[in-house]
Amino acid sequence: MVKLVLPSKEEGYGVVVNLDKCIGCRACEIACQAWNGRKAVETTFSTVFANPPDLTADAWKVVFYYESESQKTLNIPEGSFTFQQVTWTPLPFQCMHCYDPPCARACPVGAIKVTPEDAVVIRAEECIGCGYCQTACPYNVPRRGSDGKFYKCTFCVDRIQNGLKPACVEACPTGVFTFTSIKEAVRIAREAKSQGKAVYGLDLDNYIGGGTRWIYVASKEKASALKEKLPDNPVVATRQAQEVLKDIAIPGFSAGAVALAIIGGFAYWRAKRFEQQVANEGGEKR
Structure with missing residues (x-):
């Protein structure tokens, strides 16, 4: 029988991603690829300057860039001048590591494990390539490799279990990522929200367990990037079909x-x- 055991929502780790600190250097992308031994491939820029254009079986973290406009007023001796301020917001993206991951519930052979650290990990040696994990994921994270199996971010659980931070967190030159206990990550995020910042990863649909281990915060000027990349209601159209799979057992x-x-x-x-x-x-x- 395929049985999914989840840690408590107050156990394990979390990451707070502060978009106001991100300079879009892609150091996190490179560190992720290097640590996990993923092969480099020739790519092209997307319309939002992401390179590669999207997640792949070899690119588990990608920085996307979003443009927004806001009206600004400049006061000068001759009077005031109003203009449109264009803001570029880089958004590093990877698996969100949901509290109750639908990808793991959808996997018919239990190839997706949730570790005590609450890292959601696909075991390639057990994956049968059915693709249910990708279909069930509201963030479209798992990607099929050339071997037919699916791959994604592992939360660098191998590093965490040895007292290290995830590779992307360690590589960031501006401190975008705060790696800490999930309880502290939630506290930081709620404090940011109380200060008027936009927050993503808290109080979400029960389809993903109500929240994610990767939590984004952004000022009002950069909040539109969250709206463009991350769904307000993280569910999928095939939710009912995926739910059928989670408790199947045939002796x-x-x-x-x-x-x-x-x-x-x-x-x-x-x-x-x-x-x-x-x-x-x-x-x-x-």
Whole structure:
């Protein structure tokens, strides 16, 4: 039986990401790739200057850049002058490490583990490449590698278990990331919120357990980046289908056989649902 055991929400670690300190240098990206031994590949810039354009099986952390405008007034001896101030906000992004990770609940073979530190980790040797983790993730984090398996940020749990900070946290030259206990991270975030800053990662949908271990804070000038990158309501359209998977157990069958049965059953369910939708709309199947 695939059973998911979660630490208490008050146990383990968390990271507060202060966007007001980020200069977009990508040192965190490079440190992540180097520490985890991910291969470098030729990439291109995206429309928001991210390079690579998005997360991949080899790029577990990517810095995105968002533009916003605000009206400013400059007072000079001749009077006041009002103009539009353009602000660029870099946003480092990786797995959010949800309190109750839907990717782990969706995995039919239990390949996604939640460690005592509350790091959500995909065990590649157990992954069957079904892709349910990516479908279930409201942040679209897990990515398929060339070997057919899925990969993502591990919270550098190997470093944490040896008394070290995550590689990206250690590499940041401006102190964007505050790595601490989750209780302290939540306290810092709530204090920032009380001071009028935008906060993401607290009081979210129960689909992800109500919050994330990576918590973002930003001033009002940079808050729009949070809106652009992170969903207000972190759920997915296939939530009901994913929930069905979490407690499945078939005595006498191997995990692989169970996974194949689930995949086939889910594919059949989707096909039948499409047929029903076509029939309801009076259209023709193609």
